Amino acid sequence: MNTLQNVYDRLSDKTELAKHEVNLGTIEEIALAFKQINGVNDNFNKLDAIVQKNFLTLNNAYKQIVSNKDYEKRTISNLDKLQATLIKLSKDLGIDYKQIPSYKQLMECYSLANQVNDSIVNSMDAVKSLGK
Numbered sequence: 001m002n003t004l005q006n007v008y009d010r011l012s013d014k015t016e017l018a019k020h021e022v023n024l025g026t027i028e029e030i031a032l033a034f035k036q037i038n039g040v041n042d043n044f045n046k047l048d049a050i051v052q053k054n055f056l057t058l059n060n061a062y063k064q065i066v067s068n069k070d071y072e073k074r075t076i077s078n079l080d081k082l083q084a085t086l087i088k089l090s091k092d093l094g095i096d097y098k099q100i101p102s103y104k105q106l107m108e109c110y111s112l113a114n115q116v117n118d119s120i121v122n123s124m125d126a127v128k129s130l131g132k
Helices: 002-067 071-093 101-130
Strands: none
Touching: 002 101, 071 101
């Protein structure tokens, strides 16, 4: 009977050892999964920081673009005043204002103002389209 008891005792010890091996394996799998989850979380945090930084950059660019959206109107208004002054002074002097070198420069300024305005409008449209 002692021998039978010894066999049962030894089987019981081996069963306990196998149970501990299974628990240890499960704990290692959990630790590995936790490590992977932390890695994914770190990547999300890095990506979020990049997105936030890019958002601030875009937002600042958009604000600068919007603050200049009336550039053409303001510039054209100033150019119109300059042109009126040029015409008046040239008439006073009896000169054809279109023959004055400054007139050609004035016309180039009108063209540049229109180009800048087109760039501003295109930039605003491009930034707005990013949200779609």
